[in-house]
Amino acid sequence: MRILFTFGMLLWASLSYAQLSLTPSRIFASGINVRAEVTPAASINDTARLGYSRFNVQGIIPIRGGAGVKFHNFNLRKIDVEINQMFLAINAGYRMPNFSFDKNDQGIYTVSAAITGIHASLRDKIWVYAVGLGVSETEDLFSFSKARPYGVGGAVRVRIAGLRTQWFYGGAVVFEPGRITPIPIGGINARIAKNTRLTLILPLQASIAQKVSKQTWLEAGIAAGGFNAGYLTPNLNPNAIRLAYRQGKASFTVNYSPVKPVQLSFEAGMTGLRTLKTMRAGDVLEKFTINSSPFMAVSCYFNLSKSVLDSRGFGSIL
Numbered sequence: 638m639r640i641l642f643t644f645g646m647l648l649w650a651s652l653s654y655a656q657l658s659l660t661p662s663r664i665f666a667s668g669i670n671v672r673a674e675v676t677p678a679a680s681i682n683d684t685a686r687l688g689y690s691r692f693n694v695q696g697i698i699p700i701r702g703g704a705g706v707k708f709h710n711f712n713l714r715k716i717d718v719e720i721n722q723m724f725l726a727i728n729a730g731y732r733m734p735n736f737s738f739d740k741n742d743q744g745i746y747t748v749s750a751a752i753t754g755i756h757a758s759l760r761d762k763i764w765v766y767a768v769g770l771g772v773s774e775t776e777d778l779f780s781f782s783k784a785r786p787y788g789v790g791g792a793v794r795v796r797i798a799g800l801r802t803q804w805f806y807g808g809a810v811v812f813e814p815g816r817i818t819p820i821p822i823g824g825i826n827a828r829i830a831k832n833t834r835l836t837l838i839l840p841l842q843a844s845i846a847q848k849v850s851k852q853t854w855l856e857a858g859i860a861a862g863g864f865n866a867g868y869l870t871p872n873l874n875p876n877a878i879r880l881a882y883r884q885g886k887a888s889f890t891v892n893y894s895p896v897k898p899v900q901l902s903f904e905a906g907m908t909g910l911r912t913l914k915t916m917r918a919g920d921v922l923e924k925f926t927i928n929s930s931p932f933m934a935v936s937c938y939f940n941l942s943k944s945v946l947d948s949r950g951f952g953s954i955l
Contacts, residue, residue: 667724668941670695674934676908678735681925686737687913693730693747700725700752723754728771732864734880743775745866751789766792767809774867778878785814785879787865793822801828813865814879815919856890870915874922877915885910886932898941904934 671694678688702722732745749771757763768790778784791809798804804825811818824837832848844858863883870877888906895901911927 667697667699668939669697670936670938672934672936674932676930676932678737679911679928679930681913681927684738687927688735690733690735691730693728695726695728698725698727699723719756719758721754721756723752726751726753726769732773732866734868734882743777743868745773745775745864745868747771747773747864747866749773763795763797764792765795765807773864775869777869778867783867785867787814788812791820791822802826813881815916816865852894854892856892857888858890859885859887861885874915877917877922879916881914881916881921883910883912884908884927888932898939900938900940902934902936902938904936906932908932 674691676689678686728749730747751769753767770788772784793807795805806823809820842860846856848854868880890904909929913925915922
């Protein structure tokens with residue numbers, strides 16, 4: 638069941654790009670994850686600086702699943718064994734961009750929901766799919782008439798190459814206000830040494846994980862991410878009604894499980910390749926380059942119950 642960690646990584650890569658915030662090893666288990674992240678202020682230009690903080694709560698709920706045997710055309714030679722499982726991921730979050738020139742910074746509220754699932758059979762092999770929808774707006778814009786939703790849909794196929802290696806391919810489409818972005822996905826998940834696993838998810842993420850004890854494992858990686866949110870910026874650009882933020886990050890994470898249902902994670906690293914755009918009706922009004930900055934994050938995950946496809950199989954990384 639170790640290969641199924643790959644599936645969570647695939648969905649997380651595309652969905653996090655669209656702000657849906659699914660966590661790699663927890664997509665296929667019912668549970669709650671609480672996370673806080675802080676990025677200190679860095680220079681935008683000679684006179685302005687931008688800091689960033691974020692808090693979110695995410696819940697995963699299994700909604701349908703099962704296993705069965707099918708006979709195609711009542712032919713015993715065409716027997717097929719299938720496993721299906723669907724989950725609902727609900728995310729609520731709060732972001733606070735801190736502009737040095739604006740004492741009335743606006744918090745950004747995010748609410749999203751996604752359906753994720755897996756279909757595995759002898760005939761069709763292994764498929765993972767996801768579709769989600771959300772909104773990310775300030776308080777002034779967080780209403781049915783003003784909010785502009787974003788979404789994502791996609792699927793990947795997984796192929797097994799021996800007991801230690803899996804590779805995959807597929808794609809996703811991210812829908813943001815004013816923009817549609819196709820994301821081809823391809824990569825590999827492989828055990829490269831004892832207790833060490835390499836995961837490449839192109840073009841969004843690469844990581845290497847090392848298990849050091851039954852309760853502790855370490856992870857280092859790079860990833861792309863960002864958000865697109867409604868935001869009124871009279872002191873930055875009076876015509877803008879949205880902010881689009883993109884970044885790359887390199888991080889090191891310590892994961893520790895003091896008791897079986899609980900996992901604590903401590904992450905730190907550097908952000909880079911940071912851009913901030915002010916937008917209106919899909920048009921870019923201004924684009925700013927933000928200097929690199931360190932960041933840190935802490936999270937606590939509670940595994941609440943087991944599903945047909947349990948997190949102890951899907952979440953095992955080594």
